[in-house]
Amino acid sequence: MKYQSRKQAMILLADGTIFYGKAVANKEGSAFGEVCFNTGMTGYQEIFTDPSYYGQLMVTTNAHIGNYGVKNDEEESDSVKIAGLICKNFSYVPSRVGKSDSLENFLNENNILAISDVDTRALVSYIRDHGAMNAVISTEVDKIDELKKQLNETPDMVGLELASKVSTKEAYFYGDENATYKIAALDLGIKKNILRNLAKRDCYIKVFPYNATFKEMEAFNPDGYFLSNGPGDPEPLECAITLAKEIIEKDLPLFGICLGHQIIALSEGVSTFKMYNGHRGINHPVINHLTGKGEITSQNHGFAINRKETESNANFEITHSHLNDNEVMGIRHTKKNCFSVQYHPEAGPGPNDATYLFDQFIENIKQQKLETV
Ligand SMILES: NC(=O)CC[C@H](N)C(=O)O
Known part of the structure; x- marks a missing residue:
């Protein structure tokens, strides 16, 4: 041995x-x-x-x-x-x-x-x-x-901004430049499987550093915007919160996963909190309230968004909840083209029950294109 x-x-x-x-x-x-x-x-x-x-x-x-x-x-x-x-x-x-x-x-x-x-x-x-x-x-x-x-x-995780430690320093491209859809993705610590899932759906992606501005991202002329997963507390990420506000205000297609979801919530005044124990695993049960169906999901988060504040916020509808502890797992904007989930539809690792959310993002982009023609 x-x-x-x-x-x-x-x-x-x-x-x-x-x-x-x-x-x-x-x-x-x-x-x-x-x-x-x-x-x-x-x-x-x-x-x-x-x-x-x-x-x-x-x-x-x-x-x-x-x-x-x-x-x-x-x-x-x-x-x-x-x-x-x-x-x-x-x-x-x-x-x-x-x-x-x-x-x-x-x-x-x-x-x-x-x-x-x-x-x-x-x-x-x-x-x-x-x-x-x-x-x-x-x-x-x-x-x-x-x-x-x-x-x-050793600093406490609450209040700790860590996205800057893992984000790309320079913007880069992913996928086929002749693809049908162009996505501007904010890299707060993006997982490769998110990029793979978008590229597989005919997207060409420009990945931006965590502190990119709306102007910089808009210059790529994207069809949709994406806010990624990432480490640390979402609250100190003021630049990303401001960015989300601008994208939502302009009613451009926006999708957020995990940290990105928390940023979207914060941008509309819903607060986040540190969970007693996070959710980390590949068999977390989630209910989709729109379809009534259950999903087995991949999860990795130590923060979550406040349920009461989400429920009383007229701009949000809760679309998904965790079946173990009823934490909010997904939201959609009631007035703008924006939705997000707390869990990981890209899996990597985990089950693929929730990859339909990437299809949903493409549908939202198509819808927007039809409306602006
Ligand atoms: N996977 C993630 O994006 C995690 C988001 C955040 N860092 C949390 O722990 O809740």
Whole structure:
């Protein structure tokens, strides 16, 4: 067996609780972030490379991680975005036809600290009971006091603007430039599968940095606007909120996913709040109020929009709700060409029940084109 004598490691939570494990491979050091857990049984590569997880320590609840390696075209961004990994069993020997590499090499190349052999069931139960909090994973198990001090200095997720850390610095293009529809997408931490889904629907996309202005985006002469997913608290993203306001005011086709959905809500005066525990997994049940049908969805969010304020806002209709806790999962504007969802219709990873939302966006664009002819 590889790495017979691995270093002892731990996860130290902000409230002082410690769970012990072992370092994956020969890695050493410490990594700080907000601890969260994902209940997906598969899709770890997509999860680890999802920019929305920037700044978070990921606990995976599946008992085995790494067993099918990694594959080049299955990443959701160019690098691993989680701050660190906590798992039960780490597989050093991947088994899968078509794999590009092992997860061990992939994490090493990205300089990500991972710890395994942690009682992840106990850890997840603990976080569920005590709520989201900061933590540190570390091999420096004899430096608890020092780590506690550093942990106290780790910024809280509430009020934290992180989109600027993962957004593209320069605008770029995606898809076929002769495609039928042109989309201007604001990159707050966009997942590749969103771009793939739009390109598949005959869209040519220009992806803009997180602080792009309406003027800059309008110059592309797009048929529709898109606000992406991304990490951190939506509230400090004033430039994106102003942008959403302008697009909505002008009644241009607008679609938002996750952080983008939260930005749309904020732009119309609906506030967001930090959930006690977020929703992260690939089997979250959602009801579509417009069709009465249920959907199994991919989710990753720690904030949500205020239900009461949404219900009493004449500009919004709630289109989707979470069937576990009734959080708002989707809205549409009652007067303008704008809708958004809190969950991930692009999956990556997860079920494809909700890809119809991309078709809806194209329909909204077509409608707008007919009206302006
Ligand atoms: N996937 C996302 O876009 C997440 C949005 C936001 N950072 C949240 O945690 O709620």
